[in-house]
Amino acid sequence: MFNSFHLQAVEAFKKSEYVQAKTLFLQAISKNPEVPETYFFLGKTCFLSDEKEEAIFYLNQFIEITRNVTTQENRSHAFDLLGQCYAANNKNEEAVTYYFAAIENDLSCVSARHNLGLSYMRLAQDYLESHLENCFTLLKNAHIALSSALELCADNPMLLHTAASWHEQYIDLLKKLSKDKRIQEDISVNFMCSIHYYREALAHCKKDDLMLIKYNYRKSY
Incomplete structure (x- = not known):
């Protein structure tokens, strides 16, 4: 059962008020240390506050508490x-x-x-x-890994951007291997794949996300 501190903390978390949320989650745990969701949200709060070590501690607490709960x-x-x-x-x-x-x-x-x-x-x-x-x-x-993610979510701009970056990184590897005709053809194919994914990312991203993808798209040329 969630106590009032937990509920207030969740509201602060939703508003991105992470300092207040953290304080309230800690108070919630002091009142009732057996609620797994409090540890999960506290770990997530620390993660979003760039407090990675604390996030690791509380997320591990959550996993330990729910280790026998198959439906969590x-x-x-x-x-x-x-x-x-x-x-x-x-x-x-x-x-x-x-x-x-x-x-x-x-x-x-x-x-x-x-x-x-x-x-x-x-x-x-x-x-x-x-x-x-x-x-x-x-x-x-x-x-x-990326292909399996794209099969599940083919219109995510961040994922599409990473797919484009993968082809660029693979080109860097190919350039190290050889300069024969077959490798050069493979480089050309991966270059076109990279451009394709950058275009797809641009087509699906919101206005606020355009700058980085446009920069990398131009850099490919």
């Missing part, structure tokens, strides 16, 4: 947020494990599939100058 709808979201916390600290290998946990809890979790692709791309970038085979494998994994 926020578990997938909590694992996804945990992955984002680790990714923000450049711990992408750890992030990947949490994204898989999120997907395992909810196969339709587009955000986790998208973020999984992003972490694989960041890991691949680390190998671009040192180990091309690892880079290729990680980019292949990223492509699988």
Whole structure:
């Protein structure tokens, strides 16, 4: 049962008043420490306040409390947020494990599939100058994750933008491999794919999101 502190905290959270929301969620926990949703919202509040370590603590508390609850709808979201916390600290290998946990809890979790692709791309970038085979494998994994996300949500501009970026990153890898005709043709194909996804992103995004996508679209040329 939610107490008044929890309900007030949720209202503050909805208004993006995260400092007040955090205070109220902590008061709610002190009154009733057995309500899992309070830990989830507190973890999310800390995440949005860029307090990643605290977010990790409270999200793990939520996951622990709900470990035997098979119908808890926020578990997938909590694992996804945990992955984002680790990714923000450049711990992408750890992030990947949490994204898989999120997907395992909810196969339709587009955000986790998208973020999984992003972490694989960041890991691949680390190998671009040192180990091309690892880079290729990680980019292949990223492509699988992003493709599965696009199958579920083909009109999300952020996801489309990431798909375009994937093709650009793959071009960087191809340029390292060889300069023979087949590779050059593959580069051309991926360049056109990148342009296609940037155009799709532009077609679906809101006015406030146009600037970054337009910049990257022009940069591709």
